[in-house]
Amino acid sequence: MKFQIIKNKLLGLIIPLILYVAWDFLTSREIIPPELLPAPKVIFDTWWDLQSSGELALNMKMSLLRVGFGFLLGAISGFLLGTAMGLWKPVELYLNPLFNFFRQIPVVAWIPFLILWLGIDEWFKIVFISFGAFIPMALKTLEGIKGVPASYLEVVRVFEYGWFRVLRTVIVPSALPSISTGLRLCLSEAWMLVIGAELVAAGEGIGNVMVIARRLFQTDVVLVGVIVIAITGFAMDKVLGLLETRFLGLHRSQNAQ
Amino acid sequence: MKKIINILLVMAVGMALFGITPGFAAEKVIRIGYPGGSGRPVSAGGWGYVQAKNLFEEEFKKDGYRIEYNYIKSQGPGCNEALANNSLDFSFHGDLPVLAGRSGGLKIKALTASRGGNAHLLVPTNSSIKTIKDLKGKRVGVGVGTWTHTLLARVLNDNGMTLKDIKVINITGSDFETAIATNDIDAGFGSRALVRRGVAKIIWTTVGKPVKYQSIFSLVVREAFLKQHPDIVKRFVKMYVKGLYLASLNKNETLKFNTRTGSALQDNIDDNAGQSIKYITAPRIDGQVTQLYKEVQLVAKNNGLIRKPFDVDKDFIDSSFLEAALKELNLENHWPNYDYNGNPIKK
Amino acid sequence: MERLGTLEVKNLNKKYRSQNDDLLVLDDINLTVQPGEFISIIGSSGCGKTTFLRLVVGLEKGYEGEILLDGQRLNGPSLKRGVVFQDHRLLPWLSIEKNVGMGLKNPKSGESRKTIQEHLELVGLKGFEKHYPHQLSGGMSQRAAIARALVNRPEILLLDEPLGALDALTRMYMHQELERIWMKEDITMIMITHDVDEAIVLSDKIVVMSSRPGTIKKIIPVPLARPRDRAGYDFANIKEEVLAEFQLHTDHPFTYSI
Ligand SMILES: Nc1ncnc2c1ncn2[C@@H]1O[C@H](COP(=O)(O)OP(=O)(O)OP(=O)(O)O)[C@@H](O)[C@H]1O
Ligand SMILES: [Mg+2]
Numbered sequence: 001m002k003f004q005i006i007k008n009k010l011l012g013l014i015i016p017l018i019l020y021v022a023w024d025f026l027t028s029r030e031i032i033p034p035e036l037l038p039a040p041k042v043i044f045d046t047w048w049d050l051q052s053s054g055e056l057a058l059n060m061k062m063s064l065l066r067v068g069f070g071f072l073l074g075a076i077s078g079f080l081l082g083t084a085m086g087l088w089k090p091v092e093l094y095l096n097p098l099f100n101f102f103r104q105i106p107v108v109a110w111i112p113f114l115i116l117w118l119g120i121d122e123w124f125k126i127v128f129i130s131f132g133a134f135i136p137m138a139l140k141t142l143e144g145i146k147g148v149p150a151s152y153l154e155v156v157r158v159f160e161y162g163w164f165r166v167l168r169t170v171i172v173p174s175a176l177p178s179i180s181t182g183l184r185l186c187l188s189e190a191w192m193l194v195i196g197a198e199l200v201a202a203g204e205g206i207g208n209v210m211v212i213a214r215r216l217f218q219t220d221v222v223l224v225g226v227i228v229i230a231i232t233g234f235a236m237d238k239v240l241g242l243l244e245t246r247f248l249g250l251h252r253s254q255n256a257q
Numbered sequence: 258m259k260k261i262i263n264i265l266l267v268m269a270v271g272m273a274l275f276g277i278t279p280g281f282a283a284e285k286v287i288r289i290g291y292p293g294g295s296g297r298p299v300s301a302g303g304w305g306y307v308q309a310k311n312l313f314e315e316e317f318k319k320d321g322y323r324i325e326y327n328y329i330k331s332q333g334p335g336c337n338e339a340l341a342n343n344s345l346d347f348s349f350h351g352d353l354p355v356l357a358g359r360s361g362g363l364k365i366k367a368l369t370a371s372r373g374g375n376a377h378l379l380v381p382t383n384s385s386i387k388t389i390k391d392l393k394g395k396r397v398g399v400g401v402g403t404w405t406h407t408l409l410a411r412v413l414n415d416n417g418m419t420l421k422d423i424k425v426i427n428i429t430g431s432d433f434e435t436a437i438a439t440n441d442i443d444a445g446f447g448s449r450a451l452v453r454r455g456v457a458k459i460i461w462t463t464v465g466k467p468v469k470y471q472s473i474f475s476l477v478v479r480e481a482f483l484k485q486h487p488d489i490v491k492r493f494v495k496m497y498v499k500g501l502y503l504a505s506l507n508k509n510e511t512l513k514f515n516t517r518t519g520s521a522l523q524d525n526i527d528d529n530a531g532q533s534i535k536y537i538t539a540p541r542i543d544g545q546v547t548q549l550y551k552e553v554q555l556v557a558k559n560n561g562l563i564r565k566p567f568d569v570d571k572d573f574i575d576s577s578f579l580e581a582a583l584k585e586l587n588l589e590n591h592w593p594n595y596d597y598n599g600n601p602i603k604k
Numbered sequence: 605m606e607r608l609g610t611l612e613v614k615n616l617n618k619k620y621r622s623q624n625d626d627l628l629v630l631d632d633i634n635l636t637v638q639p640g641e642f643i644s645i646i647g648s649s650g651c652g653k654t655t656f657l658r659l660v661v662g663l664e665k666g667y668e669g670e671i672l673l674d675g676q677r678l679n680g681p682s683l684k685r686g687v688v689f690q691d692h693r694l695l696p697w698l699s700i701e702k703n704v705g706m707g708l709k710n711p712k713s714g715e716s717r718k719t720i721q722e723h724l725e726l727v728g729l730k731g732f733e734k735h736y737p738h739q740l741s742g743g744m745s746q747r748a749a750i751a752r753a754l755v756n757r758p759e760i761l762l763l764d765e766p767l768g769a770l771d772a773l774t775r776m777y778m779h780q781e782l783e784r785i786w787m788k789e790d791i792t793m794i795m796i797t798h799d800v801d802e803a804i805v806l807s808d809k810i811v812v813m814s815s816r817p818g819t820i821k822k823i824i825p826v827p828l829a830r831p832r833d834r835a836g837y838d839f840a841n842i843k844e845e846v847l848a849e850f851q852l853h854t855d856h857p858f859t860y861s862i
Contacts, residue, residue, distance in 0.1 A: 035341050035362035049564070119441075120426070154663050155693050158681040159707045159756070169706070173697040203424070211427060215334040215402030216562055217341075217354070217361035 038220040043227065046220040055209070056228065062204040063194050064232075066122070070129025071190040075183060078134040082141025082182070086175070092142075099138060107132040107193060111200055120201035125194065132193040133186040140182025144175030180244045184237055191233045286323045287313065287489065290336040290348035292403070293328025293430075301515035302371070303538055304349065307500030309514075316496050317489070332429055334402040337363055346482045347493065351404030352473040352553045353562065359573055360554075360563045364480040366575040368494055369540040372549075372599070374472030375464050375528045376405050376446045378412070379457035381437055386444060389416040389461055392423050398436055398445030400429035402562070404472045405446040407553050410560040411470065412461060420560055449524040464530045468599035473549050475542070483575075495582035501538045502588060508534035535592055536599065542574050543594040544602075608674050609639035609684075609759040609792050611660065616669035618655055629655050631817035633669070639759075642786055643794045644803035645811045646846065652818025653796045654690060657762050660794065661687045683707065686758030688766045690796075692749040694737040700724070700748050701733035707756035723751040726781065742769035747778070754785060763795040767802065779805050783830065800846050804839060805832050812849045822849055 020040065026032045027039035034042070050056040081099065085092040110131055118124040152170050161169065198207025206225055213221035291300060300308060307313060313324045327345060329335035333354025339345040341363055348365075351374075359365060380386045386395065389412055399409050410420050426442050436442045438456045451457040463470040476497065483490050504511045511534060512525040529537070550569045557563035567573070583589045593601035618630040629652045637643055645653050658664040659671060662681040671678045686707070694703045705711030705720045724730055727747035737745055746769050753761055767775050783806060786793050797803050803810045807826050814821040824845055828838055 033341075033362075033364070035364070038362075046564075055561075151689070151691065151693050152695060154681075155689070155695075155706070157663065158661060158683070158685070158687055160681065160683050169698075170695065173695070212401050214338075215331075215400075215427065217334065217337045217358045217363060217402070218564060219361055221564070 035217075035219055038223055042220050043223055047224045047227075050209075050221070050224060056206075056224075059204050059206045059209050060228070060232070063198065063206045066125050066129060066197070066205065067187075067190045067194045070126045070194065071133050071187055073126065074130035074133025074135075074190065075137045075186050077130070078137025078139075078182070078186065079141050079179070081134075082138040082143075082179075083145065085138075086142045086145025087171075096142075103135045103139065107135075108196065115201070121203070124201060125197040125203075128197045129190045129193045133190040136185035136189055137182045140178050140185065141175065144178025144182070145171060147178060148174040176248055180240075180248060184240045184244075187236055187240060188233055191229070191236060195229055284323070285321050286325050287317065287347070287493065288325045288327060288345045289313075290327045290329050290339050290345040290350070292332035292336060292350050293330055299518050301518050301520075302511065303497060303501035303504045303540075305500070305514060305517065306503040307497055309517075310500070310503070312496040312499055313493065316492055320489075322489075330430060332400050332403050334400075337361075340365060340477070340479055343479070343481075345479070347476060347478050349474055349476050352475070352550060353404045353407045353557055354402055355475050355477055356550060356554050356557065356569075357402060357563055360565050360567050365477040366480055366483055367475045367477050367542060367573060368490070368575060369476040369497065369579050370542045370546040371474045371537070371540065372468070372471060372546065372595070373532050373537040374404075374474060375462065375530075376408060376472070377449060377452075377459045377463070378444060378461040379437060379447045379451055380444045380460055381440050382455060382458050384440075384443065384458070387460060389413065390418075392444055393418060394423065395443035396424040396426050396441075398426045398428040398433050398442040400433075401425065401427040403429070404474075404553075406562060407556050407560070408446065408463070408470060408472075410562070411556050414556070414559075448520070449527060450520065453521060453524065464528060468545075469549060469552060469597075473546055473553075491578050491581060494578040495585060498540060498579065498582045498586060498588065501540055502586065502591065505534050505538035505591070511538075535601075536595065539592040539595065540579055541592060541594055542576055542579075545595040545597055545599065547574070548597050610674055611635075611637040611760065611792065611794075612670070612672040612675075613660070614670040614672070616656075616659065616667060616671065618652070618659060618664070618667045628817040630659075630667075631819045633818075633820055635811065635820065635823075637760075637792060637794065639792055640790055641792055641808045642806055643792075643809050643811060644807040645794065645796045645813060646798070646800065646803055647813030647818070648815050648850075649798075651813045651815030653813060654764055655818070657687070657764055657794070657796060660760075661685055661762055683756055684759045686753035686756070686761045688746070688749045688753045688761070688763045690764040690768070692737075692742075692745040694740075694745055694748055694752070696737050698736075699733065700729060700735050700737070700740070703737065703748060704751045704755055706752055719755055723755050724748075726754070726785065727751045728777075728781075743771070743774060746770065750782075754789070757789060758791065760792040760794065763793065765796050765798065768798070775799075775802070780831070782806060800843055801834060803846070804828075804842050805834065810842075810846060812846065824849075 023037070024040050027034060027037055028041075038046075047056070081095065085096055085099070107128065110128065114124050114128050114131075118127060148171050152174065153166070156166050156170055194205065195207040195210075198205040199211055206228060210222050210225035213219075213225065291304070299305065308326070317324065327339065329339060331338075333350035334357075336345065336348040336350045337354055337358035340348055340358070355365070355367065378389075386392065392413070397409065399406050409425075413419055413422065426436070426445075428436055428442065428445070433442075433445055433447060434451060434456070437445060437447065437451065444460070447457065449459075452459060476494070478490055504514075508529070512529060513522055515525050516522050547569055554563060554566050554569065558566050580589075583591070593603075596602050613633055613635040616630055616633040617628070619626040619628050621627075633656065635643075645656065647653050655664065659667055660678075662678050662685065673684075694700070695706070698706070701720055701724065702711065704723055705716055708716045708719065710716055711720070721730075721733075724733060727750055729744060729748055729751065732740065732744070732748075737748070740748065746766055750763070750766055753763075767778050770778060779802060782793070785791075786806075793806075795803075795806065804826055810824045810826060811820055812822045812824065813819065824842065826842055828836075828842070833839060
């Protein structure tokens with residue numbers, strides 16, 4: 001059992017390992033020119049440089065702060081809207097068409113307007129991130145609440161539950177997996193958009209490090225940025241995933257087929 | 258294992274068949290890159306004459322080569338990228354991007370260099386900024402990675418500041434012009450055209466300052482292209498020098514000629530500020546140029562714009578094509594070499 | 605004092621709206637259930653048994669006719685009428701003990717804990733308090749659902765094929781238990797079943813329904829002494845009588861075995 005789990009985890013590492021070896025082979029022999037794809041060793045050295053100079057930490061801090069604020073703003077407002085629409089039919093009828101219209105708009109399409117309204121400083125980035133984070137959160141919350149099986153609601157109707165007990169016993173636990181998925185989507189969206197926002201507008205941040213590095217032909221720094229972004233995103237999702245199993249319990253994930 | 262080799266072979270053959278090789282082998286074309294901010298796709302000076310007189314086209318017609326001028330909107334950094342992915346063979350761009358490209362592993366050789374380019378630090382007309390010191394904390398628009406980026410760093414350093422004391426906004430070309438007109442940025446390097454339009458005023462300029470603040474632009478060639486077509490490179494440089502020669506004959510004519518890029522004659526005269534026409538057309542990568550390169554590289558290094566400095570004197574400059582061209586055209590003594598301060602060195 | 609809990613169903617019609625025309629599911633149902641009676645409803649699949657049950661629980665609105673409890677029209681579901689659904693409907697995120705305690709006002713009190721424990725024992729699920737529904741078999745889940753419905757002592761308990769998923773032996777054991785509970789708690793039970801023996805063992809009356817539209821075909825009283833002897837002569841007679849109702853139905857002569 002344990003062995004099987006470890007084996008399955010190892011299987012997922014095989015392809016990355018092959019890619020890594022290929023990357024190392026092709027770049028160290030300069031079959032791929034180093035200016036197009038630097039070798040792993042170069043990437044590691046550059047990473048270490050950026051790390052020890054504190055440049056990476058400073059810029060990551062800025063990016064993560066933005067993600068934090070944008071994520072919170074988007075997740076909270078998305079959760080509130082999703083909950084309101086899920087619980088009150090009139091709210092859904094009034095707002096859902098507008099929301100569905102709104103979510104068809106790719107977040108990047110807001111960039112010109114957001115810049116016009118908010119300039120290119122922090123508010124622009126935070127609001128931009130929150131726009132993107134808001135959508136999956138509202139959607140998944142609504143979906144979760146709407147998806148509460150009617151059969152369960154009937155059970156508690158027979159028991160004459162008040163609204164609060166219905167909420168606590170059925171709606172929240174039933175909607176929670178969907179909400180937690182929303183949260184994860186929301187965070188990964190926020191993380192992608194912070195990079196997008198920083199690519200567009202200047203200021204410190206890992207995305208901006210990459211823009212500047214690209215303009216200065218520092219391919220290695222760009223690639224370090226890509227890798228750091230990937231690892232950070234992966235780690236953030238993993239942490240949320242762990243929290244999910246920790247707080248939602250294993251029996252739920254098995255039950256929700 | 259054998260299977261993998263087979264697959265790789267098939268892929269290689271496929272790539273060869275479909276011409277997925279650098280530079281699309283079927284068509285014969287020489288591709289030249291040029292930073293094209295907001296001006297027209299026409300060049301000034303030597304390049305202008307080369308273009309106007311179709312020197313390249315005439316020279317390479319018999320070999321069946323087409324000449325392609327690419328005006329790269331993202332400027333020097335964009336030229337570097339285009340060279341890296343083999344979309345350009347030659348490029349003519351500023352000191353910082355050429356040095357940054359080379360430092361980043363771009364395989365290029367510098368063939369010639371031009372000096373004496375000016376830039377002006379502009380602020381919106383109604384701005385209260387009067388000196389460099391007033392820039393502290395302000396948003397300054399600059400093409401990140403272009404030669405004005407190091408210039409900005411230098412000017413700030415002269416005033417006891419660094420790039421970290423201001424907000425650097427990466428903006429170029431017409432975006433820059435709009436941004437300064439709408440007060441979205443507080444300052445930035447631009448041309449006199451904005452002053453002429455009443456949008457901006459100059460608070461600092463390279464004109465009248467020591468020549469170390471002025472730009473060095475270099476003609477660079479992809480090393481692979483150089484190895485493959487040394488003959489083409491040789492003839493290319495020759496034609497380019499011919500253009501420079503034509504530009505160097507009459508200063509007033511050339512300044513007037515340069516208005517075809519859209520600049521006003523008076524601005525060209527003001528920018529020239531009494532520099533000799535020989536000075537601004539001189540092509541040699543002489544002591545002045547290498548000295549300035551080293552200085553720019555040092556500034557760039559100190560400001561974190563270049564991470565891995567390289568030895569400018571080693572493996573980077575190839576003057577042999579220029580010298581051969583000068584000899585063939587009998588122009589060996591047409592241009593003097595210049596010293597660090599821009600004074601001709603007497604033989 | 606007269607006992608409460610008389611259920612009267614008068615001229616009950618129920619239609620479901622389908623795409624273009626209405627589907628008449630229940631047609632003129634008339635039934636009176638005395639307090640403390642055990643009624644079984646037998647009928648072929650899709651004849652409207654569950655629909656009838658839902659109407660009595662109060663989960664289904666929009667019907668013609670009257671459903672009266674002690675002369676009062678029903679007004680939505682109530683704790684007084686417990687129900688065991690055909691699908692057990694245990695909440696997957698609650699442990700068995702919490703599921704069973706769902707019907708209690710204050711499931712955490714000592715009193716409640718005791719009641720929950722008693723009911724778990726009653727349905728043979730002692731030791732499974734902390735388990736979750738996905739860890740239970742289908743039959744165990746049904747038993748847990750029965751415990752949940754009983755825990756708050758409803759006046760009427762409606763059971764929709766509550767023992768469908770059990771093996772024959774457990775089923776017989778559960779018959780005894782149900783009978784015992786029914787007697788001890790003195791409640792009215794209305795049970796839907798496909799098992800004729802089960803109906804005869806437990807019921808005072810068997811309601812035989814026919815389908816399309818669902819009507820009451822016959823109400824067969826079971827005047828046998830309890831506990832009932834499955835091998836007895838009277839038992840067999842009644843079984844004959846019930847089965848005859850199905851064999852007459854030319855479309856589905858052996859529906860009873862469903
Ligand atoms: N919500 C509904 N909307 C429309 N039709 C319905 C609905 N619920 C049930 N029906 C229809 O009513 C009829 C009776 O359904 P019901 O569930 O009462 O049958 P049943 O007698 O309980 O069958 P079974 O023994 O298979 O459980 C069926 O034809 C079914 O298709
Ligand atoms: Mg049914």
